[in-house]
Amino acid sequence: MASQNYITMTYQCGYSEYGCRAILSSTQKAIHETTCQFGSCLCPLIACPCLGTFSGVSSHMNRHHPEIASATGEELVLSATNVHDFPGDHIGWMMIQHCHGKCFMILMAKIPAGDQDQFYVTVQLFGSRGHCKNYTCRLELKGCDGMKYVWVGNPTPIEDGIPSPDNPLECFLFGSEIARFCTVNGTLPVVVSIRDESNDGVVFHVTRFTTFDPSGKEPVSSALQQFYPD
Ligand SMILES: [Zn+2]
Numbered sequence: 001m002a003s004q005n006y007i008t009m010t011y012q013c014g015y016s017e018y019g020c021r022a023i024l025s026s027t028q029k030a031i032h033e034t035t036c037q038f039g040s041c042l043c044p045l046i047a048c049p050c051l052g053t054f055s056g057v058s059s060h061m062n063r064h065h066p067e068i069a070s071a072t073g074e075e076l077v078l079s080a081t082n083v084h085d086f087p088g089d090h091i092g093w094m095m096i097q098h099c100h101g102k103c104f105m106i107l108m109a110k111i112p113a114g115d116q117d118q119f120y121v122t123v124q125l126f127g128s129r130g131h132c133k134n135y136t137c138r139l140e141l142k143g144c145d146g147m148k149y150v151w152v153g154n155p156t157p158i159e160d161g162i163p164s165p166d167n168p169l170e171c172f173l174f175g176s177e178i179a180r181f182c183t184v185n186g187t188l189p190v191v192v193s194i195r196d197e198s199n200d201g202v203v204f205h206v207t208r209f210t211t212f213d214p215s216g217k218e219p220v221s222s223a224l225q226q227f228y229p230d
């Protein structure tokens with residue numbers, strides 16, 4: 001009786017040179033590489049050639065770029081100093097945030113937009129695209145009368161580079177009027193909170209600019225939605 005033997009082609013993970021030992025079929029390989037913990041990226045600073053694993057590059061940031069503020073905690077404040085005097089069209093402010101065993105880069109930039117400048121803040125994960133959805137970032141500005149401006153969304157992977165300010169799912173964009181309203185002694189404090197959603201099973205999806213009323217109780221307008229997985 002004739003029998004046929006099938007051989008399944010297997011492949012090494014594309015990050016094997018960084019230590020991954022996984023052996024996978026071609027379909028598994030594509031899926032695995034989006035969350036492989038040995039994934040690699042370039043140092044996000046222009047002109048720095050450092051390439052390594054996500055954790056390698058994040059420790060490289062601490063060692064070789066100590067001028068970039070770095071701190072540990074789920075909730076930190078990015079203090080954007082001299083916010084109104086800083087020239088437009090630049091990444092002006094940067095912070096490295098360590099929490100949940102991961103490293104995030106918070107960037108704030110000023111962009112010229114007609115008569116008014118605009119600002120945007122974005123959060124990037126030193127990690128793979130597949131891991132970004134595990135984290136929810138909340139960025140908050142507080143006005144001088146207690147009004148809060150809040151953005152909630154997922155980080156983007158560092159390997160994608162800085163997201164476009166036009167994409168509200170990836171950037172908290174606001175005009176210089178709001179920036180001025182929330183600036184204290186020339187410094188704009190942006191409160192950055194990062195949650196690990198894989199731990200408590202709550203996933204925030206829709207990301208939008210949200211305005212809360214000054215009493216801080218009810219959102220005045222909100223596209224923020226919470227989904228509880230079954
Ligand atoms: Zn791998």
Ligand SMILES: [Zn+2]
Pocket residue numbers: 043044045048049050060061064065
């Ligand atoms: Zn570097």
